[in-house]
Amino acid sequence: MQVTVQPSVIKGNIVAPASKSSMQRACAAALVRKGKSIIYNPGISNDDKAALQVIEALGATVLSGSDGSIIINSNGVNAAGSQVNNGESGLGIRMFAPIVALNNKTMVINGEGSLLTRPMDFFDSIFPQLGITISSNNGKLPLVVTGPLQPRNIIIDGSLSSQFLTGLLMAYAAAGASDVSIEVINLKSKPYVDLTLKVMHDFALPVPKNNNYTSFYFPANAFAAENDTTITYTVESDWSGGAFLLVAGAIAGNITVKGLDPQSTQADKACLQALIDCKANISIQDSQIEIGPGKLTAFHFDANDCPDLFPPLAALAACCEGTSVIEGVHRLTHKESNRALTIQDELGKMGISVELQDNLMLIKGGPLKGAHTHSRHDHRIAMMCAVAGLRADGPTIIDDAQAVGKSYPNFFEHIQELGAIVATTA
Numbered sequence: 001m002q003v004t005v006q007p008s009v010i011k012g013n014i015v016a017p018a019s020k021s022s023m024q025r026a027c028a029a030a031l032v033r034k035g036k037s038i039i040y041n042p043g044i045s046n047d048d049k050a051a052l053q054v055i056e057a058l059g060a061t062v063l064s065g066s067d068g069s070i071i072i073n074s075n076g077v078n079a080a081g082s083q084v085n086n087g088e089s090g091l092g093i094r095m096f097a098p099i100v101a102l103n104n105k106t107m108v109i110n111g112e113g114s115l116l117t118r119p120m121d122f123f124d125s126i127f128p129q130l131g132i133t134i135s136s137n138n139g140k141l142p143l144v145v146t147g148p149l150q151p152r153n154i155i156i157d158g159s160l161s162s163q164f165l166t167g168l169l170m171a172y173a174a175a176g177a178s179d180v181s182i183e184v185i186n187l188k189s190k191p192y193v194d195l196t197l198k199v200m201h202d203f204a205l206p207v208p209k210n211n212n213y214t215s216f217y218f219p220a221n222a223f224a225a226e227n228d229t230t231i232t233y234t235v236e237s238d239w240s241g242g243a244f245l246l247v248a249g250a251i252a253g254n255i256t257v258k259g260l261d262p263q264s265t266q267a268d269k270a271c272l273q274a275l276i277d278c279k280a281n282i283s284i285q286d287s288q289i290e291i292g293p294g295k296l297t298a299f300h301f302d303a304n305d306c307p308d309l310f311p312p313l314a315a316l317a318a319c320c321e322g323t324s325v326i327e328g329v330h331r332l333t334h335k336e337s338n339r340a341l342t343i344q345d346e347l348g349k350m351g352i353s354v355e356l357q358d359n360l361m362l363i364k365g366g367p368l369k370g371a372h373t374h375s376r377h378d379h380r381i382a383m384m385c386a387v388a389g390l391r392a393d394g395p396t397i398i399d400d401a402q403a404v405g406k407s408y409p410n411f412f413e414h415i416q417e418l419g420a421i422v423a424t425t426a
């Protein structure tokens, strides 16, 4: 799909989409607890759909409620077949692999697209320590695993991704971890672990004690209470997708974004600080954020723990006077694209200088040119080009724009509802 975004002034109200981080975790938690869970505001992204398919493959039943909710019944992990496919979701594979390994039969765990080239060698070193037999494709997918996972004291490296820890925490809880701890060295993306612990709490799973993100201790006999209570959970609105809407408001109009919870544990809530620092005109309320352009000036932002903010904040920086600095470039190498390079290339086509200095990205604000860009098969790069295109001097073409489906399938419709001039061709 090719999308053309014309320079536009936007206005009006929009509700942020459901968070795939919240939805996928809810699916995993609903699978590993025994009983009925009702999920409100369910996500519809490709990653969310993949998570629903995975939990069905692992024995849960998924029904649609008449009120738009999803009803999940589960008796714990009990795979009917021998394969699961996580689509293109990094969180999906890394969270579900240890959960799949709760089974004692041999399972093939696979994925698609960019996920096939993302590193999974973590499992090669950690799974054998937990009694799981594993073979991978030289540290990549597919994985072939035979469980069952036995929770043991382990030490893991958290510097590549928090997602491996998220999976282990869920799986340990499901396996009845007792007097056991997971020690973590150099954990990155810490707030994502807070979200994991919150979802575990909301689904009445045993929650380990977090010792300053260096160890997670499951006390003795902290089994999940087995009872007939139905859990209800409302998927949070997405600060990661919402950040693109907020930046669009800051550079191209006055809009109100609804649904984003300022108390959320989501990492990407931190975009508010960058928007305040660059002097966007912003009013943060409990249930909505009003935002419009100010005299935008360069900002300095640490994205080490919230790497998904690089693309929206790079578009923001392009519209600020001066050179903005975003820290955390090393966190970008293994996303859907090598995002430091794809941000540099695609904003470069639009006339913006993006310099990479070790862990720093320096973005020099300046006039944005309409250009022929490409998503690089990365949802956040497609959204970055579209948002930057609102302020360009001519049309911005985005090839492979359907990539947005990974996290925010309605993105182009939403900016159109706000008045952006958007044309789509198949």
Ligand SMILES: O=C(O)C1=C[C@@H](OP(=O)(O)O)[C@@H](O)[C@H](O)C1
Pocket (backbone or CB within 6 Å): 020, 021, 022, 091, 160, 161, 162, 163, 166, 188, 189, 192, 307, 308, 331
């Ligand atoms: O747990 C999650 O929901 C996610 C964690 C982050 O990954 P890392 O922990 O690899 O930084 C983030 O980039 C990803 O989009 C979603």
Ligand SMILES: C=C(OP(=O)(O)O)C(=O)O
Pocket (backbone or CB within 6 Å): 088, 089, 090, 091, 092, 308, 335, 336, 380, 407
């Ligand atoms: C990197 C991302 O997701 P994941 O790692 O779950 O594929 C993302 O959404 O930008």
